[in-house]
Amino acid sequence: MKNNKKRKQTFWGLLFVAPTIIGLLILNIIPILQTLKMSFFKSGDFGRGDIFIGLANYKRLLADQQVWQATWNTILYTLLVVPIMVILALILASILNANIKGKHLYRTIYFLPMVAAPAAVTMVWKWLYNEDFGLINFMLSKVGIGAIDWLKDPKIAMYSIAIIGIWSSVGYGMILILAGLQEIPRDYYEVAVIDGASPIKQFFHITLPLVSPTLFFVIVTNIISSMQVFDSIYMVQSVTSPAYQNTVSLVYLFYNQSFKYADRGYGATIVMLLLIIIMVITGIQMKVQKKWVHYH
Secondary structure, three states, X not given: OHHHHXXXXXXXXXXXXXXXXXXXXXXXXXXXXXXXXXXXXXXXXXXXXXXXXXXHHHHHHHHOHHHHHHHHHHHHHHHHHHHHHHHHHHHHHHHXXXXXXXXXXXXXXXXXXXXXXXXXXXXXXXXXHOOOOOHHHHHHHHOOOOOOOOOOOOOOHHHHHHHHXXXXXXXXXXXXXXXXXXXXXXXXXXHHXXXXXXXXXHHHHHHHHHHHHHHHHHHHHHHHHHHOOXXXXXXXXXXXXXXXXXXXXXXXXXXXXXXXXXXXXXXXXXXXXXXXXHHHHHHHHHHHHHHHOOOO
């Protein structure tokens, strides 16, 4: 009797998770295996037919300075976007979690960039950054600052693109952290007030520890998405841009190799490098999270 009940539970459990497992296989696992296989081939003439070349693509990758420059660009973009985005999202979520007038309107406004298409968002920012008639340079000219080439100056182009990434993702982080804040029982804060704890102490000893699981999720997902940055760089940079070498990401390089130069094998090798980097970073995060994430 017990065995039959256990079989039924197993059956229904598998049935409910089957759509997720099937989706994971079709959309993630199988494409990863196909990409790995493709990395051992090179495309034939005119992109037709695949020729097995073993580890040649990986040897080429190790000697390719542009790949390592793109790797650094991708990591730099992630380092610029994720910490600032998380801090801003935490501040905004804390403010909007309080009883302030019009908080629902503010929540909607901050979340709107997530609804807009990345290409549309980037085009708006490209206009704002325009050296000759952009709104930012126009405002700077009013205070006596000369025009700045935000997107073509190799020294500042990556920072300009990072601002687009921060602006686009802060609403996503804010909504998730806000949901985490609303799960914290008010009793903790009431007891802290009775004990004479200041708002700053309440924030660091109550809010941060209890919202840390949500923060961890936001950090992990945003690091993964930032490491895959493509749209914003592709829309504002071309291979002829003076800032191209300083802004090209691994996904942008994959796009160029696979679709512009019809070298899908080498493009797949670049993607495998990106996959390994993301897996290593995620693995480190999973180990480190035990020291600062408090599940309650």
